[in-house]
Amino acid sequence: MQKSEIAIAGDTSGVEFRLPVVKFPGADASAPKTYMQAALHAEELPGVAALHFLIPMLEAAEKRGDILGSITIVPKANPVGASQYVNGANEGRFDLGSRTNFNRDYPLLSGDERDSLLDGVEELLAAEQLKHHLLHMASGADLMLDLHCDDESQLYAYLHEVWWPEATDLAESIGLEAVLLSDGKSSAFEDAVTHAWQHGPLGNRKAWHEGRISLTMEFRGLADVDPVLGRMDAEGLYAFLQRRGVLKGEPIRKESFEGVVAGLDYVQMVDAPVTGMVLFEREYGEVVEKGDHLATIVTTPGDAAGDVKVTAPAEGTIVTRITRRFVRRTDNLMKIASRELSQAKRKKGGGLED
Template structure:
């Protein structure tokens, strides 16, 4: 295992960020190359735990000559966010200096312009340097996995329709409960990688990208960080890498994804109409039908008619739920994956900021 560091100078004197990158060299140049990162949202660490155990397995595989394709891993991809503590709470999703999401505003470029990402880096602030260097490393691979988690959540993934259904092997290997098929219309990390591949020749768009994959994997909820889960997920990624021929393991047999795969237009984003205390009546993983009571919001405690009921707009699977129990008006409460499009028109891009 080769270990190097991406060094990012801070925007104030005396500050420097160091990001370790692990590389496992494959012995077959014809085999696809893999890049995996975790904790781009620095407070989402199930992926960091997963990669800790996966690296352990990869070191053993390296010692026996079982790695066919190059594998590059960044277990903690955001040292800037990891250092942001506000009144004792880690703030890993947004850069406190620029107020931008660490997983938004990645450059939308053609693959042929990859090297431009790291030219004249000094003219960019630290967060943009981080994004550009991560993207430059990732575009040297064929398969790119960005490991995140949700709030309270099932295991699921955002996968661009350009990679589906080929990517169903990843969903099966990780025993995902659902796949949300995205349109590739945002500046999030995995969609910026897909954009570069789709527009490898500027002005010419590839609708399907065989042999490529760029995906956001949501490893359950933010507090689902346990050794048995991390080890099971590491085994899942091992199965995926073996099925794709990146590592040699004849004991692995492919499995089939059995969960729903629905476009983002079919996701019901359940939001709170008013601020208040949330009483949930349904949990993640439950199938609901139209009209089922999902939650009660206590808006005026102690008052007659001081609560609001929230009901399911259609049938579907509850994929995520907020962990907050005191919410603001228009706060996201749940995502429900449905077989039919939502009645609310969605803007192109991500479901949440």
């Protein structure tokens, strides 16, 4: 195992951030190269817990000679966001300087332009330096897993539709409960890596996507950080690497996948029609019918006349639910994966949310 740090100059004199990188060299140059990172949104820690337990497993595999493909891990991918506190609360999703999501606005370059990401990188603002370094490492891999989590949610993943159903091996390894298929047209990290591959040299491949995968894992909700889940998720990641020929051995885990699969245009975004206290009637993971009562928003406590009922716009499975119980008008309450085309418009940058 090799440990290193990437220095990122802060935007003010005397400030510097350190980005830790862990590498496991592979014994077989033809085996897939893997890149994994967690906490790109700095307060999202379930993926960090998974990597915390995975790294010792990989150390043991290295001693046994079981690592075939090189593996690069960035266990905490956003020291800039981790340092941002406002009134005692961490703001790790958006860069406070630009208000840009740390998982948006990545350079969309071809694979041939990969090395240009580091040209003059030290002259950029800290958040942009971070993005360039992360994308440079990830776009040189064959398997890219960006580990996130939602507010409250099922265990699910976002990936380009070209990799389904081939990615069933991921679903069976991790124990996914839902898969959301994208068109690759956003500026999120996952899609920036896909773009580099799609517009790069094929090498020995017949198609740009052959033997590759770039995805965003949503390891349940913000509070789902504990040793039991961390170890289980680490085993799932390990099993996936075994299935893809990065690690030797029979996969140590396999779950049957019976979850929902839906394109992003079929994800119903259930938003709050008014401001108030939300009382949820349904849990994430439940299947609902069109018109089902999902939540009540209380606008005037003690006066039921001010209650606003929120109903399901279509049949489907509730994949996510907001953590907060005080919501503003237009805040997203739930995401429902359905078979009916959603009327929700994609946000700037092509994502479901900012």
